[in-house]
Amino acid sequence: xxxxxxxxxxxxxxxxxxxxxxxxxxxxxxxxxxxxxxxxxxxxxxxxxxxxxxxxxxxxxxxxxxxxxxxxxxxxxxxxxxxxxxxxxxxxxxxxxxxxxxxxxxxxxxxxxxxxxxxxxxxxxxxxxxxxxxxxxxxxxxxxxxxxxxxxxxxxxxxxxxxxxxxxxxxxxxxxxxxxxxxxxxxxxxxxxxxxxxxxxxxxxxxxxxxxxxxxxxxxxxxxxx
Amino acid sequence: xxxxxxxxxxxxxxxxxxxxxxxxxxxxxxxxxxxxxxxxxxxxxxxxxxxxxxxxxxxxxxxxxxxxxxxxxxxxxxxxxxxxxxxxxxxxxxxxxxxxxxxxxxxxxxxxxxxxxxxxxxxxxxxxxxxxxxxxxxxxxxxxxxxxxxxxxxxxxxxxxxxxxxxxxxxxxxxxxxxxxxxxxxxxxxxxxxxxxxxxxxxxxxxxxxxxxxxxxxxxxxxxxx
DNA sequence: CCGAATGTGAACGCTCTGTGAACGGGCCGA
DNA sequence: TCGGCCCGTTCACAGAGCGTTCACATTCGG
Numbered sequence: 066x067x068x069x070x071x072x073x074x075x076x077x078x079x080x081x082x083x084x085x086x087x088x089x090x091x092x093x094x095x096x097x098x099x100x101x102x103x104x105x106x107x108x109x110x111x112x113x114x115x116x117x118x119x120x121x122x123x124x125x126x127x128x129x130x131x132x133x134x135x136x137x138x139x140x141x142x143x144x145x146x147x148x149x150x151x152x153x154x155x156x157x158x159x160x161x162x163x164x165x166x167x168x169x170x171x172x173x174x175x176x177x178x179x180x181x182x183x184x185x186x187x188x189x190x191x192x193x194x195x196x197x198x199x200x201x202x203x204x205x206x207x208x209x210x211x212x213x214x215x216x217x218x219x220x221x222x223x224x225x226x227x228x229x230x231x232x233x234x235x236x237x238x239x240x241x242x243x244x245x246x247x248x249x250x251x252x253x254x255x256x257x258x259x260x261x262x263x264x265x266x267x268x269x270x271x272x273x274x275x276x277x278x279x280x281x282x283x284x285x286x287x288x289x290x291x
Numbered sequence: 292x293x294x295x296x297x298x299x300x301x302x303x304x305x306x307x308x309x310x311x312x313x314x315x316x317x318x319x320x321x322x323x324x325x326x327x328x329x330x331x332x333x334x335x336x337x338x339x340x341x342x343x344x345x346x347x348x349x350x351x352x353x354x355x356x357x358x359x360x361x362x363x364x365x366x367x368x369x370x371x372x373x374x375x376x377x378x379x380x381x382x383x384x385x386x387x388x389x390x391x392x393x394x395x396x397x398x399x400x401x402x403x404x405x406x407x408x409x410x411x412x413x414x415x416x417x418x419x420x421x422x423x424x425x426x427x428x429x430x431x432x433x434x435x436x437x438x439x440x441x442x443x444x445x446x447x448x449x450x451x452x453x454x455x456x457x458x459x460x461x462x463x464x465x466x467x468x469x470x471x472x473x474x475x476x477x478x479x480x481x482x483x484x485x486x487x488x489x490x491x492x493x494x495x496x497x498x499x500x501x502x503x504x505x506x507x508x509x510x511x512x513x514x515x516x517x
Numbered sequence: 518c519c520g521a522a523t524g525t526g527a528a529c530g531c532t533c534t535g536t537g538a539a540c541g542g543g544c545c546g547a
Numbered sequence: 548t549c550g551g552c553c554c555g556t557t558c559a560c561a562g563a564g565c566g567t568t569c570a571c572a573t574t575c576g577g
Contacts, residue, residue, distance in 0.1 A: 146394065146397075149394075149396045149399070149400045150396065150400070152400050152403075152404065153400070153403060156403075156407040156408075161387070161404075162404070164394075164397060168372065168375075168390075170375040171372075173375070174375045174376070174378050174379070174388070177378075177379060177382070178378065178382055178387075178388070181382040181383075182382075202457070202459065203457045203458060203459055203509060204459045204503050204506055204509070216564080216565060216566080217503075217504055217505035217506065217566090218565080218566065219565095250567065250568085251567075251568065251569095253523090253567090253568075253569090254566075254567055254568080256523065256524075256525095257524095257525090257567075257568085258566085259524095260523095260524065260525070276522095276523070276524090278521095278522065278523080278574095278575065278576080279521085279575095279576090442554060442555080443554085443555090444554080444555065445554095476555090476556065476557085477556080477557065477558095479534090479556090479557075479558085480555075480556055480557075482534065482535075482536095483535095483536090483555085483557085484555085484556095485535095486534095486535065486536070502533095502534070502535090504533070504534080504564070505532085505533070505565090
């Protein structure tokens, strides 16, 4: 986890303690140039800026963090009650704010929610398994970064299998879960689709779909074998 | 401004007063079905959900609001201190939270920031995607700098698709989101509009709208990153 | 070594989509 | 008020994609 940028330096003890308790690495700075100088290799993991004592310096920092080529996100500002109205003109400078003095648990909850937003909030729904990636929003699949041109049923079958790695499904189960409950076709249909999937996955990854003789098919490695 | 959805009904007097003072229209509901029944024509402008007294009902409402075809945003939940930790497993259900009891100015500031955030995403008067530019203010479209002469529905459809590049939409979804909720026409209507759009986009860019067989249509290439 | 289960290739036929055309309602100018 | 035009919608048809099936080859287990 990348360390958080904290302003000002030294950080108030209650903030330092709160961050340490929650397990957030952090580093305090006194100004913009120091923030740039102290920046970790992977960049800041976010910023906590206390505006209560030095609003000018605080929002100056925020502005600088936002203007960078790779903006620092998320930015959380700590303000006192009298500054709440001042936030109106500075919406673009922060992602969330918290009243100062703060309750450690509230700060914690806000940080967690911010990280969630930054991470999984905007991410498309994906089914991943090793080199295979299925994008459920765009109905596209790729393996080793190379896009797979799958038909509808192939995609649906692969999606189902990849969503339950290691589990064995009988042909009947697959027919009912992928094709639909009241499906009245032959079970060999599954075989053909598996064959085409294996072909499209390429020789290298054809083994991703394993045959379990007399039972059905399984995606990915078994938990017992190598 | 679209009215805010408030849960529960009746709304606590301090919340009602706070919203009225800030000039937010609002309407309180007791459950999900009432929220749907009472929904304004243009949809809810957001939601304020008090989880302090009835967490189950509150987060149930949140979940329902998020699962809709057109999610209600933003969602702000009011929690008491003891519920802060419960938020961890419900990140996807809300956009921001505020401690209950609340300071009117803090609630105000949070609402304003939420609206600012929401407006920022939907407000840019330009929708751009590669060579395609849609000017939402003047209802004009251009590709490669050359103006496109689009009819109303063509424009609306293209706007919607281009606003969600890469995502696949079924014909039914497009009908409900572009044409309107209670549209009762045939799904093939979408096909014809797509055909005309492709024709007007020109042979060079006709591929911008892709057919996903057995599913629907997709605009542009998928985004694998971010 | 035999039978069952699975892989393989090919062909059939249905479903989905593209396409051209016509219908009809609404709007605007005459 | 009437007539024509624009445009959204619907329909019919044709082509292609693709799911399904079948026959045959191959493999696996007993």
